[in-house]
Amino acid sequence: MSGKKSKKIFTPPKENSLRVQIKFQNQALTNLRKKLLADGSREYYACLLGQKNIIDDLCIITVKDVYFPDSEYYENQSVTSLRVSGDFLRERLLEIEERIDVDTMIDVHTHPFSNSNVWFSGTDDKDEINFVNYLAEEGAEISYASIVFSQTDYQARYWFLENGRAVKIPALIKTQKVTESIPSSDLKFDAEKKIKVDEMFNRSVLALGLDNMRKITGNQKISVVGVGGIGSILAENLIHMGFNFINLIDFDKLEISNLNRIVAATYEDAVKERVKVEAIKNNLLKINPRATINALNHNVFDFEVEKVLADSDWILVATDNHASRFHIQELAFKYFVPFITVGVNITVEDGEIKDMSGEVILVRIGDRVCLTCLKRLKPNEIAKEIHPDKNVRAGLVQKGYVRGADVKEPAVKTLNSIIANLATDTLINQYTERQRDVVIQVYENNFAPAIYEDVDSVKHRNLNCGTCDI
Numbered sequence: 001m002s003g004k005k006s007k008k009i010f011t012p013p014k015e016n017s018l019r020v021q022i023k024f025q026n027q028a029l030t031n032l033r034k035k036l037l038a039d040g041s042r043e044y045y046a047c048l049l050g051q052k053n054i055i056d057d058l059c060i061i062t063v064k065d066v067y068f069p070d071s072e073y074y075e076n077q078s079v080t081s082l083r084v085s086g087d088f089l090r091e092r093l094l095e096i097e098e099r100i101d102v103d104t105m106i107d108v109h110t111h112p113f114s115n116s117n118v119w120f121s122g123t124d125d126k127d128e129i130n131f132v133n134y135l136a137e138e139g140a141e142i143s144y145a146s147i148v149f150s151q152t153d154y155q156a157r158y159w160f161l162e163n164g165r166a167v168k169i170p171a172l173i174k175t176q177k178v179t180e181s182i183p184s185s186d187l188k189f190d191a192e193k194k195i196k197v198d199e200m201f202n203r204s205v206l207a208l209g210l211d212n213m214r215k216i217t218g219n220q221k222i223s224v225v226g227v228g229g230i231g232s233i234l235a236e237n238l239i240h241m242g243f244n245f246i247n248l249i250d251f252d253k254l255e256i257s258n259l260n261r262i263v264a265a266t267y268e269d270a271v272k273e274r275v276k277v278e279a280i281k282n283n284l285l286k287i288n289p290r291a292t293i294n295a296l297n298h299n300v301f302d303f304e305v306e307k308v309l310a311d312s313d314w315i316l317v318a319t320d321n322h323a324s325r326f327h328i329q330e331l332a333f334k335y336f337v338p339f340i341t342v343g344v345n346i347t348v349e350d351g352e353i354k355d356m357s358g359e360v361i362l363v364r365i366g367d368r369v370c371l372t373c374l375k376r377l378k379p380n381e382i383a384k385e386i387h388p389d390k391n392v393r394a395g396l397v398q399k400g401y402v403r404g405a406d407v408k409e410p411a412v413k414t415l416n417s418i419i420a421n422l423a424t425d426t427l428i429n430q431y432t433e434r435q436r437d438v439v440i441q442v443y444e445n446n447f448a449p450a451i452y453e454d455v456d457s458v459k460h461r462n463l464n465c466g467t468c469d470i
């Protein structure tokens, strides 16, 4: 593995061709709507502070903070209109200018009289255009977006100046779990409401229900990073469970010694040293030719991977080293993408298995738990793994300091399968909500097979974590 980051210079796209997503932390959209819509007799307002990240044509605004004005800040508040005092807004603008982790203001208000579909009114348009012009006159380097809620739906948009004129484009709201999301009234996102579940999944519908299968087979994008012993099983599970958009990310080629565990790898693939992601993509498309499978023969540090991960609904992390997990976690928190990591361990001493175990970890932005505070990332190993000098790395491996990518670990398919299946069920549970969420699941096959929840690691995690305490 190379720690080198590849840099590609791209010309920033025109703002009007951006795909804008406003992304919330886990449960944050639910809490916001609950508070704003509790009283249906009047419009309510909230101001969100967010961070804008543009990568290629994708613009992700991550929501960091929510402010509700006290009643004295409402200059006018009725069932069809609303005015919040300039003082309240100026305080928020000052805060954005002072902070380094936010650069965007998002106005939110309700139309409590609308039951389902909702649209910005002519007055909303006028107010927001005035505000964009005000920001420009003040020379404020602050981005601006807005959301309007009805009882069930929303409409959202992102504003910018084009030749001195305020222009808007529709924005999509995204939540950590799709079960928390609400429909957009915008025609642009209308297609997402009409999802037909293919007959291939009739038996899945019987088990999980039509609504859940609609969510799974809909527009969800799942990335699998590392398609080795566990990742290849994860990928096959995803296609069988009904996911229709899967990214496979791995830089490696197949070899004969992979054939004891990589699903879909054939003897011929190994002899010809085919790239792993291509072999697995072929297998997935044979199972479901209508699915979209994106094979990225890349190191996770490559520029091309960043946008793919940022645009994912979930990342399944099946790489076998600390540096790549660390990097994926950084991107996940930057772009608010939830992820599930898997790992296995087989310790053999004097020809005897001393430990055979594995674990699955669930990380969603807003849950205040991550690999760092759970002490699942070892800073020393990351430093060594990404050491730029290949000879130094090789030396560290020989001395036994670095495990993982460069080391041939013992591996068997049965252990990998159990862990991959636990991880897949954890992902499916994000759609069906059949079970309580478990942060760490451990599987051990030593004295007797056992699956249990690692409550201790979660309880004793570092509560002042700099990574997940946003």
Ligand SMILES: [Zn+2]
Residues within 6 Å of the ligand: 109, 110, 111, 120, 121, 124, 148
């Ligand atoms: Zn309005």
Ligand SMILES: [Zn+2]
Residues within 6 Å of the ligand: 368, 369, 370, 371, 372, 373, 374, 465, 466, 467, 468, 469
């Ligand atoms: Zn943390």
